[in-house]
Amino acid sequence: MDWGGNESQGPARMxxxxxxxxxxxxxxxxxxxxxxxxxxxxLATHHFGPSRWGSVVAAMAFxxxxxxxxDFGLQSILSRDLSVPGNDSSSLFRAALAAIPMIVxxxxxxxxxLDLAVYxxxxxxxxxxxxxLGTIPCMAVWLVSTSVLVARSRNDVRALLxxxxxxxxxxxxxxxxxxxxxxxxxxxxxxxxTCATAGASIRLASRYVSPVIRxxxxxxxxxxxxxxxxxxxxxxxxxxxxxxxIIISLLAASAAVAAFGVASQIAGFLVSIPSMLMVAMxxxxxxxxxxxxxxxxxxxxxVLVAIAAAVPLLAVIxxxxxxxxxxxxxxxxxxxxxxLLLCAAALAFPSAVLGQGLIFFGGEKHLPGTxxxxxxxxxxxxxxxxxxxxxxxAALVMIASEAVVLVLLARSFRSVAGYLPSIVRxxxxxxxxxxxxxxxxxxDALHDVPxxxxxxxxxxxxxxxxxxxxLVWVVGKLLPDGKAGGVVRAS
Numbered sequence: 421m422d423w424g425g426n427e428s429q430g431p432a433r434m435x436x437x438x439x440x441x442x443x444x445x446x447x448x449x450x451x452x453x454x455x456x457x458x459x460x461x462x463l464a465t466h467h468f469g470p471s472r473w474g475s476v477v478a479a480m481a482f483x484x485x486x487x488x489x490x491d492f493g494l495q496s497i498l499s500r501d502l503s504v505p506g507n508d509s510s511s512l513f514r515a516a517l518a519a520i521p522m523i524v525x526x527x528x529x530x531x532x533x534l535d536l537a538v539y540x541x542x543x544x545x546x547x548x549x550x551x552x553l554g555t556i557p558c559m560a561v562w563l564v565s566t567s568v569l570v571a572r573s574r575n576d577v578r579a580l581l582x583x584x585x586x587x588x589x590x591x592x593x594x595x596x597x598x599x600x601x602x603x604x605x606x607x608x609x610x611x612x613x614t615c616a617t618a619g620a621s622i623r624l625a626s627r628y629v630s631p632v633i634r635x636x637x638x639x640x641x642x643x644x645x646x647x648x649x650x651x652x653x654x655x656x657x658x659x660x661x662x663x664x665x666i667i668i669s670l671l672a673a674s675a676a677v678a679a680f681g682v683a684s685q686i687a688g689f690l691v692s693i694p695s696m697l698m699v700a701m702x703x704x705x706x707x708x709x710x711x712x713x714x715x716x717x718x719x720x721x722x723v724l725v726a727i728a729a730a731v732p733l734l735a736v737i738x739x740x741x742x743x744x745x746x747x748x749x750x751x752x753x754x755x756x757x758x759x760l761l762l763c764a765a766a767l768a769f770p771s772a773v774l775g776q777g778l779i780f781f782g783g784e785k786h787l788p789g790t791x792x793x794x795x796x797x798x799x800x801x802x803x804x805x806x807x808x809x810x811x812x813x814a815a816l817v818m819i820a821s822e823a824v825v826l827v828l829l830a831r832s833f834r835s836v837a838g839y840l841p842s843i844v845r846x847x848x849x850x851x852x853x854x855x856x857x858x859x860x861x862x863x864d865a866l867h868d869v870p871x872x873x874x875x876x877x878x879x880x881x882x883x884x885x886x887x888x889x890x891l892v893w894v895v896g897k898l899l900p901d902g903k904a905g906g907v908v909r910a911s
Contacts (some may be wrong), residue, residue, distance in 0.1 A: 441576075446696040449579020453586035454689040458746055460590040461685055465678070465747040467597050468606075472544075474674030476603050477681030479548035481665035482538070483555060486531045488658035490560035491516075492523045493650030495567040496779060497643065499702050502571030502629065509571075509629045515639045516564045517622075522644070524557045531556065538670070544603065545669065551607040558611075558618035565621035570699050572628045581621055588613035650779075653787035660795040660821070664814045667802045672810060680811040682747045683758035690731060690765045694724050694772030705780055713780050718841050721773045725846025728769035729853040730888050735762035736857050737884060741877050753811065760815035767822035773841065774829040783836035790828040794821045848899065852891045856884075 465473055494516045502509050531553055539546040569578045592609040595601070601609075665684060669677045697720055705713045739759035743751055778786055798821040805813030834840050 443575070443697050443701075445576040445579045446582075446699065447693070449576075449582040450689070450692060450696060453582040456583070456586035456590050458686070458689075460586070460593045461682065462746050462748075463590075463593045463597060464606075465682060465751060467593065468603060470675035470678040470750055472603050472674075473681070474669070474677035475542070475544045475548060476606070477665060477677050478539075478542070478545045478669035478674075479552055479607070481662040481669070481681075482535065482545075482549050483531065483552040485658045485662045485666075486527050486553075487556050487559040488661070489651065489655040490524055490527060490556050491520070491563040491647075491654075492644070493647035493652075493654055494519060494523075494643070495563040496650045496654075496784075497647045498564065498567035499570045499699065500779065502568060503702060503707065505707070509568075511639060512643070513564075513568060513625070513629045515643045516567075517561075518640045519644050520557065520560045520564065522640070524560050528553055528556050538666070542669070548603055548607045551604060552611060554611040555614040558614045561618040562614075562621050565618070565625035568625035568629045570702060573704075574628060575699070577624055581617065581624070584620065585613075585617045588617060649785050649788060653784070653791050656788060656791040656795050660791055660798055663795065663799055664802050664806075664818060667799070668806055668811060668814055671806045676753070676811050679751050679754040680757055680814065682743060682751050683754040683761050683811070683815070686742055686746060686758055687761040687765050690762060691768055693727065694769050697724060698772055698776040702776070710781075713777075714837075714839070717773060717777045717780070721770060721841035722845045724769040724773055725843070726849040726892060728766040729846065729849040730885065731766040731769075732763050733853045733857045733860075733888065734881065734884065735759040737860055738877065738881060745877050757811045757815040760812070761818060764815070764818040764822045767819070767826050770841075770846070771822065771826045771829050774826075774833045777833055778829070778836055781837050783832065786832035786836065790825060790832060793828060794825045797821050797824050845896070848895055849892050852895060853888065856888060856891075 464476075468476065498512060498516055501507050501512055532550065535546055535549040535553075539549065566578055566581065569575065569581075589610070592606065592613050595609060596606045599605075665677065665680060668680050701716055701720060705716050708716070736759065739762065740752075740755040743755045743758055747754065775787060775790075778784055798817060801817035801820060802814050805817045807813075809816070830840060
């Protein structure tokens with residue numbers, strides 16, 4: 421895959437290597453961290469059981485809405501601006517740190533008041549939420565600090581932080597098990613581990629950009645004004661990502677919340693893959709002209725759509741086995757929601773390229789409206805779907821919501837950039853995935869293929885992915901893209 425643009429072959433290879441290295445390090449760190457987190461989830465679901473774990477899932481989803489936007493768009497602004505040569509990096513970093521209390525304090529108060537109102541009849545969940553509110557300022561520091569690492573192309577350091585954070589989470593559940601602790605003490609330890617991770621992130625970020633001692637109040641306010649559109653977008657996006665769990669926690673039993681939480685956490689790893697590539701690409705894209713950015717976005721689109729096409733295939737084959745391996749038989753009702761959530765995650769892959777492309781071309785003002793529309797669809801759909809079909813209905817609504825996001829982002833991207841990425845390569849990959857899924861479905865119908873789980877689950881996943889990758893490569897050789905394939909398509 422050529423990540424270069426109009427440069428000579430030597431610089432193109434070097435350029436491709438930097439992006440591949442950063443993406444590979446982030447993906448490797450996230451993959452290892454994901455495995456550790458899934459093992460921690462395995463221990464937690466067995467230790468607490470569906471009822472108590474359901475309260476933790478609901479509380480974490482509620483707090484995650486506020487923690488994810490505790491920087492109010494500062495992370496995206498810093499990742500972009502610190503990558504531009506000539507900008508005063510120290511002042512930008514210091515202004516972002518100074519802005520954190522102005523964002524976090526009112527946000528924490530709002531979260532506490534909403535907790536009292538929303539979970540007035542759920543005392544255990546309400547108590548866990550109050551404890552986890554301490555993670556909000558820590559997440560703000562984490563997000564701002566890691567933006568420095570992204571801008572300096574130190575995704576290897578960010579990968580170490582991901583792994584370290586997951587190890588701390590595993591240590592927390594280990595202490596909870598050996599100490600026979602309840603959900604409240606588990607929440608206390610989880611908050612402490614988040615604070616430790618935030619401290620490590622700002623320490624590492626300061627090695628690459630030292631924040632100035634003082635900065636003018638005007639600099640802070642200007643930075644907040646610039647981050648406001650992205651802050652609105654990230655706020656609605658965070659609510660959009662957690663509102664289904666919150667609605668389920670209010671309308672269904674704790675066991676159903678726990679099952680949906682298991683499905684969401686497994687699917688959540690795949691959702692993070694597009695952002696890894698786009699984050700790794702950001703500093704390089706911001707140093708290139710418009711034509712170079714178009715080429716990079718097309719390459720990212722080709723790669724992510726090819727990966728996304730394989731996700732429904734894996735979902736159809738391995739959802740039941742994944743739930744069984746991670747959480748056990750008591751959470752078996754999570755299998756179908758997991759399959760549907762993975763399909764929804766596949767739609768998020770091309771959306772990530774279009775959304776980041778809007779930021780590259782200065783069209784971030786279109787993002788809040790797009791996510792707000794999807795949020796309305798998600799909320800209204802879940803209010804009815806959860807009552808009618810429980811957590812399966814909620815997962816179906818997520819597919820519809822992601823489809824809305826993709827369509828709206830494509831329309832906004834075309835209006836801002838004047839073109840849409842070519843879907844020739846991604847279309848071929850999708851056809852291959854659909855064919856393999858159809859073959860498995862026919863075999864399952866004829867011979868009742870047993871659920872794949874246990875120690876052989878990972879090798880089986882590797883075999884399926886390898887077969888898919890080989891077929892994509894062979895079809896690419898037999899049916900070359902021609903003039904249209906992989907080339908930016910103008911409007």
